[in-house]
Amino acid sequence: MARVVRFHRHGGPEVLRIEDVEVPPPGPGDVRIRVKALGLNRAEASMRKGTYIETPTLPSGLGLEAAGIVEAIGDGVDGFAPGDAVSIIPPRSMPRWPAYGELVTFPAELVVKHPPSLGFEAAAATWMQYLTAYGALVDIARLGRGEPVVITAASSSVGLAAIQIANSVGAVPIAVTRTSAKKEALLAAGASHVVASEEEDLEAGLKEIAPAGVRVVLDAVGGPIFTPLTAAMSRGGILLEYGGLSPEPTPFPLLEVLAKTLTLRGYLVHEITGDPERLEAAKRFILDGLASGALKPVIARTFPFERIVEAHRFLESGEQFGKIVVTV
Known part of the structure; x- marks a missing residue:
């Protein structure tokens, strides 16, 4: 028993x-x-x-x-x-x-x-946090060196994993959190910038940080935040939605999607864990990061x-x- x-x-x-x-x-x-x-x-x-x-x-x-x-x-x-x-x-x-x-x-x-x-x-x-973040940012979005990436729900385990992975590939993680209460902790955890979505204008804040727009967004929230997030994205950008924490309806930002040819994509970690070849690549990336200390x-x-x-x-x-x- x-x-x-x-x-x-x-x-x-x-x-x-x-x-x-x-x-x-x-x-x-x-x-x-x-x-x-x-x-x-x-x-x-x-x-x-x-x-x-x-x-x-x-x-x-x-x-x-x-x-x-x-x-x-x-x-x-x-x-x-x-x-x-x-x-x-x-x-x-x-x-x-x-x-x-x-x-x-x-x-x-x-x-x-x-x-x-x-x-x-x-x-x-x-495994859940690093596989989720790796699959979205590295496997699917091919996040590159010097690229800004927006990470919502940034103080969650997946959010923090995404910040670490973004840093490990040389990208610029922009953390989005509801209030400024966790701002200093997020900066200490490796975020290059922090935007408090309930205390400041999210669209304006992101555009100030990345005037040319953000190609990659990793979102766990959904709901009304889709409007400012897509407004701050660059042409051909991709928003990966893996959570849906907001209880409010999620609008479809039609004009932004059309004007910028955006991809709004649902994402589940099962895409990685269910594919042996992709899973092996993810395991190597994560185990190497754990061994080097880049991922903790x-x-x-x-x-x-x-x-x-x-x-x-x-x-x-x-x-x-x-x-x-x-x-x-």
């Missing part, structure tokens, strides 16, 4: 329960992991509330990131052995492969031996496993700067 987190109905953090379940041995091609740390993501809160891109059968587990020690391997698994320190690439289906538990089983292709210098908490805070996960706060409800409340508070990690 092992403790896992499940929910039997959709709702707030209070619906999460820690329950004892039987964990079967790993099947062919699978790796069973004794979890040491979990990384929390907004996607998990969305699935818990019933607003995620997947609708699970209840009761359901959840979770996309974990790090721990290999406990057992299934038939046909090469490259892993009991005792290896590993972390998990986010799976395509959270209900199928939930990560919130003391023991979890994942396909071997989603398991990575992380660098020895990376502790379990940092390893659990790595920012952990906002850690919670013990028993306080998963409190951790989810903090996740939804918007107060965090970086990744929330749960230790097991």
